[in-house]
Amino acid sequence: MFDIYTIIFLALAVFIFIRLRSVLGQRTGRERPPYDPYSRRDAAKAPAGAESGADKVINFPDRTGEQTLPPAPVEPVDASEPPPPRWAGVAEIGSAVANGLDAIAAQDRDFDAKHFISGARAAYEMIVVAFAEGDRAALKDLLAKDVFDGFAAAISERETRGEKMETRFVGIEKADITEASVKGRTAQITVRFLSQLISVTRDRNGQVVDGDPELVADVTDVWTFSRDLGARDPNWKLVATEAAS
DSSP states (O other): OOOHHHHHHHHHHHHHHHHHHHHHOOOOSOOOOOOOTTHHHHHHHSOTTOOOSGGGOOOOBOTTSOBOOOOOOOOOOOTTSOOOOTTTTTSOTTSHHHHHHHHHHHHOTTOOHHHHHHHHHHHHHHHHHHHHHTOHHHHHTTBOHHHHHHHHHHHHHHHHTTOEEEEEEEEEEEEEEEEEEEETTEEEEEEEEEEEEEEEEEOTTSOEEEEOTTOOEEEEEEEEEEEETTSSOOOOEEEEEEEOO
């Protein structure tokens, strides 16, 4: 037989069970899942139906409305291919000219042989035209003092005779570096110019005393330019001229 205390405990247990059931309810299959505070944030990042994985990334338009593209793949560097020679197109590898250019570049990191040749071509044309016109001011900035003195003397003699020189450039066919060297801080580069020009000298009466106003002549000159690598002035000056046959 059950004693009175057992009956009381059983009744109390049934009462508690009924109360919990009424408060918590029972599962019907329609319950909402537990609330995840990060679910909305994740949903805003990924559109509905989007699959996960690196190959499913979607690029959204930026503020300009243009599609944001993934970075272009980096082409692998072929280490087996040697870099082009430093003085390609100017001097052969291992030649005296290449070694001389190396010596210049060792003291002047900004030295560029092709840029030098371009400047030398421009200087050559300017000097030839300035000499023909007797423009001493233009020559003074381009020539070393002793060379300028020689050019100025030739201009003075021409003026004394009453002669006038006319020179018209057709073009410079070639300009090649034939020598390059450094002595102390002084760099020298010799350039061989092959040009085409029309040159004529007339007397005070306009008569031709030298040259031909209708003839395009091939002229070869060998000029040497110099620069003090320790000076702030980056300009090269003509220090020697030679007419080659």
